Amino acid sequence: MKALAAIIGIGITKFGEHWNKGIKELLAEAQLKALEDSGISEKDIQQIYVANMCADSLSGQLHLGSIASQILGINVPSYRVEAACASGGVAINAAINALRHKDIVLVSGVEKMTDVDTAKVTTALMGAGNEEWEEFHGATFPALYALMANAYMHEFGFAEEKFREILSKIAVKNHKHASKNPFAQFPREITLQQANNASIVAYPLRLFDCSPISDGAAALVLCKPELAKKFCDNPVYVVASAVATDTLALAERESLTSLKATRLAANDALNQAGISIKDINVFEVHDCFTIAELIAMEDLGIAERGKASKLIEEEQTYYDASIPINPSGGLKAFGHAVGATGIKQAVELTKQLRNEAYCQVENAEFALSHNVGGSGGTAAVHIYARRLL
């Protein structure tokens, strides 16, 4: 097992509605926390990547690389990477590539979404889909994922009530996890009944099937793995970094119930790490909608096609059960500050592998993050290890 990078510092803001903070303040908070956690000086940072999706259309602000380096008072190479809601995941991938020439790299992700009305956010988010073939015709992301949910019900023969129960159980579990995490946007539990009866957003998806609109930021300090022990006693190693792409529009896919980009990235990542999916002790998967968590379980190989619901019904995906999924609360209940989400997953899994998590998975050795852009046009999968075998 070969490490690609070591995580030596993590920083995160609370996800939620930060009406008193702009992009710059959120980014500064996460970056400075990550630096403090790493114990290094800002002068040691040799490159910065910033993940962000919507600052252009929601804040009129591009060029976040310049802001990110200015926050630290340095003049290093610093630029933004974007792949819609997978921006954070691909930023980590880009940062790992930069370790070709650099020793220490900062990766941050930020999104500021709550200062504008919901219609504007919905339009901005559709930038992740196909503008000509989807957005122009009125499709929204809840609608696209609702199409997937309907296709899934049909393809695997689920009765409506039964399927409703499965989706709700995902939401209930993620809210339960978030209830222990003070950084979560919704740190409170919901009942199965609440989830079942919530208002419909796009059939069959109801309110608690959907991740919220969030502000937030997260940051990681990465270094060459061989330098890690110089900076801290408990580095977490990135042992696989995989990104794959698929068609932008849902209509052009081979399947509506499986994301090829996830399957390709997961295979690549597991090959890089030289382990099997069964070796992973804790997952943060991209549950922008509850149906996305169900499909992710199958695309990652946690369950066979059409069979993930069984694990959910048996409550096997709670943090203290056999296959812990989204112990942070997931996008669903921790929040989904889109550009920050992929970085937040890495931050939360680093906490798991350091034994510092709020829903701590016992004896976790390997963790996997899964970050999706759009309806599956991009997927980034990373694997993290507590130690190198």
Place this chain on the structure above:
Amino acid sequence: MKALAAIIGIGITKFGEHWNKGIKELLAEAQLKALEDSGISEKDIQQIYVANMCADSLSGQLHLGSIASQILGINVPSYRVEAACASGGVAINAAINALRHKDIVLVSGVEKMTDVDTAKVTTALMGAGNEEWEEFHGATFPALYALMANAYMHEFGFAEEKFREILSKIAVKNHKHASKNPFAQFPREITLQQANNASIVAYPLRLFDCSPISDGAAALVLCKPELAKKFCDNPVYVVASAVATDTLALAERESLTSLKATRLAANDALNQAGISIKDINVFEVHDCFTIAELIAMEDLGIAERGKASKLIEEEQTYYDASIPINPSGGLKAFGHAVGATGIKQAVELTKQLRNEAYCQVENAEFALSHNVGGSGGTAAVHIYARRLL
């Protein structure tokens, strides 16, 4: 001299007003031309970076990485990098980093700006500046560069008429170069009188001091330098790739008449290549405004501070004179499809080093590109060599 990468394929669209083509069509044209030029198959591409600045606010389209890979029918890692008008330059930097793990990488840049009204484009472009401290108060990019021009006149004691003549001579030269380039947006000459008397945009900048609003795309196929000869007889080597940042807002800079980011990136690049600025035979610099070309000449070290005007007066910067600058026509006359500009500079310099340029510089061994984001928040400098010494 160590090569970081080899350019084995180039592709570019005409820059201008493409009313019959969207982002996807422009990107496809450039990418497919680059592939054809390289002679490799799309299946050989292992990663893609797409440079783009404004597709979110001008076309409602993000997630261009997915589009770029879909164009080629492949599923490789593909994502967008952005640093305002320096997006192209930083995309090349990111692509070079990816050669850590990959053999062959595609870098493309695209911008589609002419489908909306000028006010909307002006607002979108201000995303490159500081939204809170500049855009909010009504500053536009012509205004920011006009501030620099005024500061320059004052700092170096230029009389208004004399300075007007110098700026105009830059425009006349770049139009002369563009007149030979069929891919240029304005392939026609202008007279000194026309430039001197054109309407004022932001004093002292007049119409012909400003680069246009453009559609366009450009692409490069890069490979590990040691593989280059396998694919072609005339690879061009990238021997330095440097990016530096500075404050986002002009008001926070150490100087209004010099870009620290350019100075830092240029020094870094020349150190990487192990050569002096005098060894460079041909330049493509970021002349978003004529004053920017003047300042770039000094920040790159072509002329001492306050002295670049002398070279311009003496017409030393024509392609067939001693220090050829912007033989493509520059941003000014070739056009400035912002996300594509940094890639277009590399395409044009590759043509120079292959002896295929329209304004061919004789016996050029080394070329340098200089790409700026905003008013200097980012600068990317690359050095290219015809052969490795």
